[in-house]
Amino acid sequence: MNVDSIKNGIVIDHIAAGSGMRLYDLLGLDALDCSVAIIKNVPSRKMDKKDIIKIDADIAINFDVIGFVDPGATVNIIRGGDLVEKRSISAPDRLVNVLKCKNPRCITSCEQDIDHVFKLTDKDNKIYRCIYCETKQN
Amino acid sequence: MRHLINILDLSVGEIDELIARADDIMARPDAYSEVCRGKILATLFFEPSTRTRLSFESAMLSLGGSVLGFSEAASSSAAKGESVSDTLEVVSSYCDIIAMRHPKEGAPLVGCAHSSVPVINAGDGGHYHPTQTLTDLLTIRRETGRFDGLTIGLCGDLKFGRTVHSLIAAMSRYKGVRFVLISPDELKLPSFIKQEYIKERGIEYSQCSSLDEVMGEVDILYMTRVQRERFFNEEDYLRLKDSYILDAEKMKAAKRDMIVMHPLPRVNEISTAVDSDPRACYFRQAKYGRYIRMALIMKMLGVDRAKGE
Ligand SMILES: [Zn+2]
16 A cells, blocks of 8 residues: 655654554544545554554644553654654653543533643553543543 | 642651641640631532531631631532632632532642642542541541551442542551451442552452451441442442441440441441440541541641640
8 A cells, every 4th residue: 555755744653553543533633634644554574563644744743642542653753755853752641631531520521621631650551540530541 | 838639648647746736636625726816717618518517617716717618519609600720719818728628529639729728628529538537547546546457347338438448548558457348249449449559558458248257357347328329220229228237236246445437427327226335436536527627727727836835
């Protein structure tokens, strides 16, 4: 399968196969006007299969979101057709306004203009909890 | 500025200080009757809880301070849709310390970010209620004389019972403590609490579904209410609510120096026949609530001296 290489933009590579769509949603890429490609199940030597997202515009993206969905992903920034920056990602300690707390008894369900904040409480199992009610995200 | 949201915001040493202060207040209340003169406590109760509110107000008045506040959201600006953050922004300019209760979990954490004075969490939904836990700790210390080496039976609703969760968190910091978890399958202690406070700290525990089995082994029996509003259907509630009732017959199997605690109000989980048993200390427990709140208010206002000290 072929997707045109991009001139100015971002390639999120080495996404665990199956996580590309979730990352697309959480990054809010559906709101972009530029071309965005999600390529699923690309054969990979290192990972067997991986997902890739290509964004054909030099936009600001939230690296915490990528680190949350898959800390093993890599981000390539492309300008003028050249790779100018390769970033590795790690799981963030805090996620601000990325996830919404689903606990109906949480203060975030009724307080206006409140930041939805999740904290990494268990590094080994990658568990994030709402800072207000401590409900686990899932 | 210090706030009190979760019992674990206080170190073991600070809890010891508060207990020592409460003991001294009980021994010589007159020495404390003026120490907070000129200070105002605001009790912001977005949901009613008469018992907790009165305990806070009584504590502040006993220290010579004054109180103001509201006792339910309907009588406050919150009924008109004002946010917690706006309410605290405004009210904290009218008082020196706030005790806040709210039906939503995490509300006091939002509140303290917008308050210019210390905030005490007086209960946030099914989440935390640190002054209840402080009351429980003072009760345990006064009634048993220690924290170390106690076997603590927790009975009833261990799934939603926040007082149980906080008490486990607080007691798991002491040496040689053992927990006996007594509940129906449906209301077992959540696994993350068991993991975080019991298993990871290497604390001994056992789990069972019958109160009779363990009556003879506990030093403390902490009873909780099985709340109707925690159930999705009436049938489950009716089936379970009577399963864990403490009566005089069961008390016969208990140690002579064990104590029975309950955060109150009770429905029928402790038969009134137990009330006259000297081991029943739930009414004394309620009384201790006032003294530990006095100690806490003093600490949070930075008042560290009784009269003449
Ligand atoms: Zn929450």
